[in-house]
Amino acid sequence: MKLSSQIKPISYLKSHTAEIVKTITESREPMVITQNGEAKLVVMDVKSFEQQEETMALLKILALGNREIDEGQFRDAQDVFDKLDQADQP
Structure with a gap:
């Protein structure tokens, strides 16, 4: 463009x-x-504007996720799945 x-x-x-x-x-x-x-x-046009806004929202989420990773604010995926499995067991 x-x-x-x-x-x-x-x-x-x-x-x-x-x-x-x-x-x-x-x-x-x-x-x-x-x-x-x-x-x-x-x-x-409105469709292009909405698409741009959605793209910006996704980029913000990715940036926040990267910042949390940089700050050590995350858990190993396997630990999360193990906890979910434990919660499902009677």
């Missing part, structure tokens, strides 16, 4: 909103909106 081909001024957004919505929804590529020559907004 090349954002450079998807850069438009805010005046374009104002005058072509319906067309932009259709294009972004179909292509699922975000568009950068500029104001006075500076990037100000990124417009994207």
